[in-house]
Amino acid sequence: MKRTGPEVVQLVTSAQMRAIENAAMAAGRATGLQLMERAGEAVAAAVPDWPAPRLAVVLCGPGNNGGDGFVVARLLAGRGWQVQVFALGWEAVFPELGPPGLVRARQGTDAVTNARRWRDEGGSCRPLTALAEVEAGRILVVDALLGIGQTRPCDELLEPYWRARARWDRAGAEVRTLSVDVPTGFDCDSGAALARRPFEADLVVSFHAEKPVHARLRAAGVAVTVADIGLSS
Numbered sequence: 001m002k003r004t005g006p007e008v009v010q011l012v013t014s015a016q017m018r019a020i021e022n023a024a025m026a027a028g029r030a031t032g033l034q035l036m037e038r039a040g041e042a043v044a045a046a047v048p049d050w051p052a053p054r055l056a057v058v059l060c061g062p063g064n065n066g067g068d069g070f071v072v073a074r075l076l077a078g079r080g081w082q083v084q085v086f087a088l089g090w091e092a093v094f095p096e097l098g099p100p101g102l103v104r105a106r107q108g109t110d111a112v113t114n115a116r117r118w119r120d121e122g123g124s125c126r127p128l129t130a131l132a133e134v135e136a137g138r139i140l141v142v143d144a145l146l147g148i149g150q151t152r153p154c155d156e157l158l159e160p161y162w163r164a165r166a167r168w169d170r171a172g173a174e175v176r177t178l179s180v181d182v183p184t185g186f187d188c189d190s191g192a193a194l195a196r197r198p199f200e201a202d203l204v205v206s207f208h209a210e211k212p213v214h215a216r217l218r219a220a221g222v223a224v225t226v227a228d229i230g231l232s233s
């Protein structure tokens with residue numbers, strides 16, 4: 001049957017997304033932790049099954065986007081990937097990160113639960129500046145720094161990544177990039193850049209419905225997929 005035109009893509013704003021999640025949690029249809037696990041599973045499912053040696057460099061920020069990153073780290077390690085996590089704001093869970101800095105993960109969130117689970121299952125974290133120590137090779141970078149909660153400039157978060165990326169590219173490394181929900185460096189509602197060099201994702205895995213920024217990314221040739229995490233709108 002001839003299609004009558006592009007399927008209507010339902011767009012939600014970050015506020016609508018939060019309302020939908022809160023309604024589902026209030027109705028007892030899902031817990032935040034279940035939603036986070038499903039989000040992490042959807043991201044891990046989108047990761048290509050590369051031949052070894054394969055390294056996943058997971059960048060975890062201080063919010064629930066970072067929480068998704070800890071789920072992805074655990075799932076990829078379970079699938080035999082080498083996984084190195086670089087975290088911002090997680091000193092309270094990982095003492096090896098050193099003394100707390102300016103940015104600190106809020107306590108009592110689903111992200112804290114998953115950060116602790118990564119630690120309790122033997123996972124560790126290094127500061128973003130330690131990206132300088134990552135050897136060039138076949139690398140998948142999972143951007144779980146900031147998601148729909150980003151609202152202000154974040155160049156300083158991305159600086160260590162761009163420095164390491166330049167070195168890997170000079171060494172001829174094969175680098176693929178995947179952003180969780182929204183690439184770090186974009187306001188998901190306005191689509192505006194929040195960094196001079198926002199994270200450049202080969203693939204973006206978002207959840208439940210597209211946000212306005214995803215149309216701009218798609219127009220720029222970025223692959224965007226939307227995973228169902230069990231939220232009925």
Ligand SMILES: NC(=O)C1=CN([C@@H]2O[C@H](COP(=O)(O)OP(=O)(O)OC[C@H]3O[C@@H](n4cnc5c(N)ncnc54)[C@H](OP(=O)(O)O)[C@@H]3O)[C@@H](O)[C@H]2O)[C@@H](O)CC1
Pocket residue numbers: 021031032033035036037039061062063064065066068103106145146147148149150151152153154157180181182207229
């Ligand atoms: N809720 C759910 O059930 C589910 C949510 N899901 C996941 O959660 C994500 C949304 O999580 P989120 O609301 O915690 O926001 P997120 O994008 O992690 O960042 C906010 C944090 O970063 C901080 N921050 C902001 N800008 C900053 C900067 N420039 N430099 C430094 N820090 C900065 C900001 O601090 P603040 O602005 O409060 O000072 C705040 O602490 C969503 O994208 C999806 O991946 C999925 O698991 C599905 C289920």
Ligand SMILES: [K+]
Pocket residue numbers: 065143144145146147179180181182183184
């Ligand atoms: K992200």
